[in-house]
Amino acid sequence: xxxxxxxxxxxEFEIMEKVFVxxxxxxxxxxxxxxxxxxxxxxxVGASHQLILVHGGxxxxxxxxxxxxxxxxxxxxxxxxxxxxxxxxxxxxAGYINKNIVAQLQASGCNAIGLSGAxxxxxxxxxxISKNNIDYGFAGDVDAVNTDxxxxxxxxxxxxxxxxxxxxxxxxxxNTNADTVAxxxxxxxxxxxxxxxxxxxxxxxxxxxxxxxxxxxxKINPAYYAQLKKEQKIFAGMIPKLDNAxxxxxxxxxxxIIGKAEALSSLINGTAGTTIVNE
Amino acid sequence: xxxxxxxxxxxEFEIMEKVFVxxxxxxxxxxxxxxxxxxxxxxxVGASHQLILVHGGxxxxxxxxxxxxxxxxxxxxxxxxxxxxxxxxxxxxAGYINKNIVAQLQASGCNAIGLSGAxxxxxxxxxxISKNNIDYGFAGDVDAVNTDxxxxxxxxxxxxxxxxxxxxxxxxxxNTNADTVAxxxxxxxxxxxxxxxxxxxxxxxxxxxxxxxxxxxxKINPAYYAQLKKEQKIFAGMIPKLDNAxxxxxxxxxxxIIGKAEALSSLINGTAGTTIVNE
Numbered sequence: 001x002x003x004x005x006x007x008x009x010x011x012e013f014e015i016m017e018k019v020f021v022x023x024x025x026x027x028x029x030x031x032x033x034x035x036x037x038x039x040x041x042x043x044x045v046g047a048s049h050q051l052i053l054v055h056g057g058x059x060x061x062x063x064x065x066x067x068x069x070x071x072x073x074x075x076x077x078x079x080x081x082x083x084x085x086x087x088x089x090x091x092x093x094a095g096y097i098n099k100n101i102v103a104q105l106q107a108s109g110c111n112a113i114g115l116s117g118a119x120x121x122x123x124x125x126x127x128x129i130s131k132n133n134i135d136y137g138f139a140g141d142v143d144a145v146n147t148d149x150x151x152x153x154x155x156x157x158x159x160x161x162x163x164x165x166x167x168x169x170x171x172x173x174x175n176t177n178a179d180t181v182a183x184x185x186x187x188x189x190x191x192x193x194x195x196x197x198x199x200x201x202x203x204x205x206x207x208x209x210x211x212x213x214x215x216x217x218x219k220i221n222p223a224y225y226a227q228l229k230k231e232q233k234i235f236a237g238m239i240p241k242l243d244n245a246x247x248x249x250x251x252x253x254x255x256x257i258i259g260k261a262e263a264l265s266s267l268i269n270g271t272a273g274t275t276i277v278n279e
Numbered sequence: 280x281x282x283x284x285x286x287x288x289x290x291e292f293e294i295m296e297k298v299f300v301x302x303x304x305x306x307x308x309x310x311x312x313x314x315x316x317x318x319x320x321x322x323x324v325g326a327s328h329q330l331i332l333v334h335g336g337x338x339x340x341x342x343x344x345x346x347x348x349x350x351x352x353x354x355x356x357x358x359x360x361x362x363x364x365x366x367x368x369x370x371x372x373a374g375y376i377n378k379n380i381v382a383q384l385q386a387s388g389c390n391a392i393g394l395s396g397a398x399x400x401x402x403x404x405x406x407x408i409s410k411n412n413i414d415y416g417f418a419g420d421v422d423a424v425n426t427d428x429x430x431x432x433x434x435x436x437x438x439x440x441x442x443x444x445x446x447x448x449x450x451x452x453x454n455t456n457a458d459t460v461a462x463x464x465x466x467x468x469x470x471x472x473x474x475x476x477x478x479x480x481x482x483x484x485x486x487x488x489x490x491x492x493x494x495x496x497x498k499i500n501p502a503y504y505a506q507l508k509k510e511q512k513i514f515a516g517m518i519p520k521l522d523n524a525x526x527x528x529x530x531x532x533x534x535x536i537i538g539k540a541e542a543l544s545s546l547i548n549g550t551a552g553t554t555i556v557n558e
Contacts, residue, residue, distance in 0.1 A: 067347050087375060095374015096366060099444060099452055103397040107450035113398045118382040120392045120437060152435065158399060165378060171386035173378055 025201035043108030056178035117166030140174025145188035190252030205274035304480035305337035322387030335457035396445030419453025424467035469531030
């Protein structure tokens with residue numbers, strides 16, 4: 001009986017193909033050379049893995065707004081997306097950054113396609129509801145990810161590059177947090193694939209000492225996370241990221257990996273970064 | 280023998296599905312209401328026809344360049360695409376305009392996807408060679424259209440929206456004339472489909488009297504075109520467009536139709552505009 005069961009389990013395990021949803025942080029996008037090096041390693045990994053890249057916009061949108069004399073309204077550290085800001089982020093995220101990333105991936109032999117949430121109705125969202133009299137403008141909260149369309153592209157061995165611009169299917173584009181786009185995409189695809197969600201940024205992972213890149217915690221599960229928080233050993237800025245990571249795991253994502261963008265292949269094979277798991 | 284042959288011809292005729300490549304002119308893009316009306320009629324037509332939309336950028340790119348204090352270099356009426364101008368056209372064409380068109384089509388129930396030439400390696404180009412010491416900068420001349428990928432999308436009943444930004448597969452984006460993108464796409468697809476190429480703009484078609492919109496010539500074939508030119512009955516600005524139209528017909532495109540964007544469904548069913556044919 002035991003061996004028959006383990007056979008069935010093996011089969012079930014085998015049929016879930018792996019997909020990696022990789023979010024790249026702003027700092028990489030700001031620096032042309034770093035971005036270029038990252039994309040080359042991404043393309044190499046992409047030759048043997050199914051990848052989805054999610055990017056934000058870094059400082060380019062802010063710089064463009066300054067050049068055009070558009071003032072950025074910030075509330076609680078969040079940019080308020082007024083009509084002019086929406087224009088800018090659409091141009092910068094879905095245009096300039098997205099198309100340059102795709103062109104560079106194509107140059108490295110990776111057949112990529114860049115999508116906003118409107119393209120193929122990939123990410124449906126609604127305009128964020130005002131809270132405490134704060135109107136967030138054209139900020140979008142995600143309602144649904146079109147997994148059928150993403151699956152069709154993945155089956156054609158096409159690498160998807162998502163810009164964090166969504167739409168409401170009423171003709172309105174919306175500005176959505178790139179971390180959220182990555183998380184919602186990973187969650188939605190986890191019904192069909194064995195999904196790992198990778199947050200790549202400038203640090204080597206979740207650190208015990210925020211100033212020492214060699215204090216990476218290699219694995220965090222819920223019990224250890226509770227202990228780290230209790231002992232206040234975790235950098236405060238990391239807590240929302242980790243809360244989001246556990247939320248993703250609770251919605252079917254298999255692994256969340258946090259680490260340095262330059263080490264992408266090591267993050268994927270589990271020899272670098274912090275892996276967050278639910279057990 | 281005759282009837283067997285005509286049977287074969289019928290079969291051959293039947294299996295070529297129809298595709299319409301529709302280029303919209305700059306004037307429509309400049310006016311929000313006109314664009315919106317056009318896209319609604321485009322979506323209606325798209326419910327029963329396979330459509331590809333090709334757009335340029337109208338005056339938006341010029342306006343943005345002005346706002347940012349970037350001077351536009353023009354030679355022989357063509358914009359020279361320096362590095363800053365390439366950034367702007369990428370943002371405006373492949374970002375702002377492309378994504379707004381896609382979002383509006385999605386709102387009208389048309390499942391559209393917006394692509395630059397880099398996405399899915401849709402349009403491969405090379406940097407235009409300098410002539411007479413004029414460096415055209417990052418202007419791209421088309422080498423190849425990825426018909427396999429376009430066919431896969433068409434088979435999925437996805438409406439393609441092409442921005443006139445191409446790439447050279449070496450990581451460089453290039454600015455390509457939208458009329459050329461439409462023409463090259465139509466030519467490339469004509470090996471697989473019965474392709475009509477529609478140039479929609481503000482006038483009702485090719486006019487005998489450029490100032491009278493009621494003097495539309497309904498049909499032009501090579502013999503009639505020669506006569507019109509000989510009798511100088513044709514508006515000089517229309518000649519390059521017509522030369523391009525005949526070049527497209529000589530490369531396999533079935534029909535070229537020139538007419539008013541607002542009359543799209545009439546252009547498609549042949550009751551408005553000028554139809555250019557090779558016989």
